Amino acid sequence: MTTEQKGWKEIPIAGVCWRPATDYLTGDWKTVKPVRDKEKCNKCLICYMFCPDGAITWNSEAKDIGFNYDYCKGCGICAAECPKKAIEMVLE
Amino acid sequence: MAIAKQNLLALSGDEAVAYAVKQSDVDVVSAYPITPQTIIVERFSEYVHNGEVDTEFVCVESEHSALSMCLTASATGARVFTASGSAGLALMHEILYVTSGARAPVVMAIVNRALSGPINIHCDQSDSMVERDAGWIQIYVENSQEAYDSTLQAFRIAEHNDLLLPAMVMLDAFFLSHTLESVNVLPDETVRKFVGTRKIPLIKGHGGKLVPFKLDPENPITMGPLDLYDYYFEHKRQQEEAMQRAPQIIKEIHDEYARISGRKYGNGLIEPYRLEDAEIAAVCLGSTAGTTKTVVDQLRTKGIKAGLLRLRTYRPYPVQDIINALENVKAVAVMDRSHSFGASGGPVFHEIRHTLYDASIHPHIVDYIYGLGGRDMPQKLIHEIYKDLQKIVKTKRVEKLVQFIGVRE
Numbered sequence: 001m002t003t004e005q006k007g008w009k010e011i012p013i014a015g016v017c018w019r020p021a022t023d024y025l026t027g028d029w030k031t032v033k034p035v036r037d038k039e040k041c042n043k044c045l046i047c048y049m050f051c052p053d054g055a056i057t058w059n060s061e062a063k064d065i066g067f068n069y070d071y072c073k074g075c076g077i078c079a080a081e082c083p084k085k086a087i088e089m090v091l092e
Numbered sequence: 093m094a095i096a097k098q099n100l101l102a103l104s105g106d107e108a109v110a111y112a113v114k115q116s117d118v119d120v121v122s123a124y125p126i127t128p129q130t131i132i133v134e135r136f137s138e139y140v141h142n143g144e145v146d147t148e149f150v151c152v153e154s155e156h157s158a159l160s161m162c163l164t165a166s167a168t169g170a171r172v173f174t175a176s177g178s179a180g181l182a183l184m185h186e187i188l189y190v191t192s193g194a195r196a197p198v199v200m201a202i203v204n205r206a207l208s209g210p211i212n213i214h215c216d217q218s219d220s221m222v223e224r225d226a227g228w229i230q231i232y233v234e235n236s237q238e239a240y241d242s243t244l245q246a247f248r249i250a251e252h253n254d255l256l257l258p259a260m261v262m263l264d265a266f267f268l269s270h271t272l273e274s275v276n277v278l279p280d281e282t283v284r285k286f287v288g289t290r291k292i293p294l295i296k297g298h299g300g301k302l303v304p305f306k307l308d309p310e311n312p313i314t315m316g317p318l319d320l321y322d323y324y325f326e327h328k329r330q331q332e333e334a335m336q337r338a339p340q341i342i343k344e345i346h347d348e349y350a351r352i353s354g355r356k357y358g359n360g361l362i363e364p365y366r367l368e369d370a371e372i373a374a375v376c377l378g379s380t381a382g383t384t385k386t387v388v389d390q391l392r393t394k395g396i397k398a399g400l401l402r403l404r405t406y407r408p409y410p411v412q413d414i415i416n417a418l419e420n421v422k423a424v425a426v427m428d429r430s431h432s433f434g435a436s437g438g439p440v441f442h443e444i445r446h447t448l449y450d451a452s453i454h455p456h457i458v459d460y461i462y463g464l465g466g467r468d469m470p471q472k473l474i475h476e477i478y479k480d481l482q483k484i485v486k487t488k489r490v491e492k493l494v495q496f497i498g499v500r501e
Contacts, residue, residue, distance in 0.1 A: 005322060005323075006326075007326065008326035008329040008330050008333070011323065011326055011327075011330075012295045012296045012297075013195050013256065013295065013305075013314075013318045013330050014193065014194050014327065015193070015194075015254075015315070015316065015323070015324075015327050016296070016297065016303075016313050016314065016315060017297070017298060017306070017313070017314040017317055018294055018296040018297065018298070018299075018300055019298070019299070019300070020298045020299060021314070051109070062108070067284055073182075080215065084242075086234040
């Protein structure tokens with residue numbers, strides 16, 4: 001996230017966002033991150049559907065999932081929902 | 093522009109407001125009835141039912157919802173009106189700040205009524221006085237004619253792209269809301285031309301692109317996000333900047349309206365009455381000014397140099413205009429129709445006294461709390477106030493800084 005801060009004369013009124021929300025790398029909130037055991041994962045995509053932040057990605061060419069740690073807040077829902085216990089939350 | 097030919101109608105203050113809203117091409121009205129404001133939205137709902145207006149009328153379950161509805165409708169670029177007072181306004185308290193913070197130019201009529209405990213539905217200005225810090229423009233009117241005129245002006249003021257500040261028009265409960273008066277109304281087309289349509293400014297949206305400042309699926313923007321210690325303060329500073337620009341714009345719109353209607357209220361911010369050479373003066377807001385003007389006239393026939401300053405806008409508070417109007421007066425009596433318990437006097441007294449600290453000569457300034465819960469303020473009591481002021485000028489001494497007048501001991 002950029003740390004540059006603008007004065008009141010420069011910013012839009014009323015708190016209207018002049019930068020997209022994706023500029024804010026909210027992944028830096030996390031203390032634990034999901035790590036997947038590729039052997040156990042059967043790519044059922046339950047984690048992909050449950051992730052509240054859209055931080056689990058689907059690569060249609062490789063036909064595989066990935067984690068976008070820029071936005072993953074480490075909530076652990078993916079690990080809790082995984083039927084194969086293939087995701088472990090590890091300390092960053 | 094020439095003064096338009098007008099129709100003289102017999103309207104109560106509430107009906108005068110409803111008539112002004114009817115003529116103002118309002119897109120959305122959402123309100124919840126509360127006595128003595130009810131007639132405003134009741135009349136307006138009749139206009140909707142009869143097809144006399146093209147307005148979406150939204151019934152809701154509370155005032156909190158009414159203003160939330162108005163705020164969100166305004167965010168889509170609509171022209172929006174609501175009305176409330178007393179406990180209803182208090183229930184809107186939270187959303188008043190959200191509305192001004194979102195820079196949504198909602199216009200609201202407030203029929204000034206006491207805040208309960210014990211229950212009272214009659215006039216005092218406690219309800220809107222506690223909302224003076226909410227970032228809304230506040231205009232207090234003296235009579236039903238001014239209620240009509242000010243409602244029309246309020247749309248232009250609130251929606252002015254240099255302001256984008258919500259505006260309240262205050263009229264005294266029952267004294268104005270339920271009393272029939274002769275009100276001159278402008279022709280529909282003259283009003284349409286004056287109020288125009290709401291203009292939407294451009295604002296920097298996502299990715300820094302300039303887009304219209306409204307919720308629009310074609311040009312999505314994010315309104316009302318979380319705003320923490322890193323930017324909230326800057327947004328509040330912007331609101332103050334808009335308020336600082338407001339006096340000039342209110343004056344201009346007031347003058348423009350005077351050219352089509354022939355009616356003026358002082359300079360639009362304050363209305364001095366026989367103050368030029370006054371030695372003693374009262375300061376008040378709302379309908380009491382009418383009675384006080386009569387008392388001033390009576391005193392003048394006796395050669396007593398009495399005057400009156402009526403504040404029309406309380407927010408923005410016109411500091412320099414007040415100094416100019418009062419600095420040559422020897423004694424000033426502020427009349428507060430609300431009280432701040434435990435404070436040294438009412439809210440108007442605090443600000444007038446603070447303002448005159450910077451005047452070249454300090455007049456003596458005293459406060460009279462009057463008329464709470466609809467208690468009448470007859471000429472006799474106003475005469476007593478001016479008598480006190482004469483005594484202060486003569487003795488150069490203030491015996492009581494703050495007094496309650498019209499209350500039984």
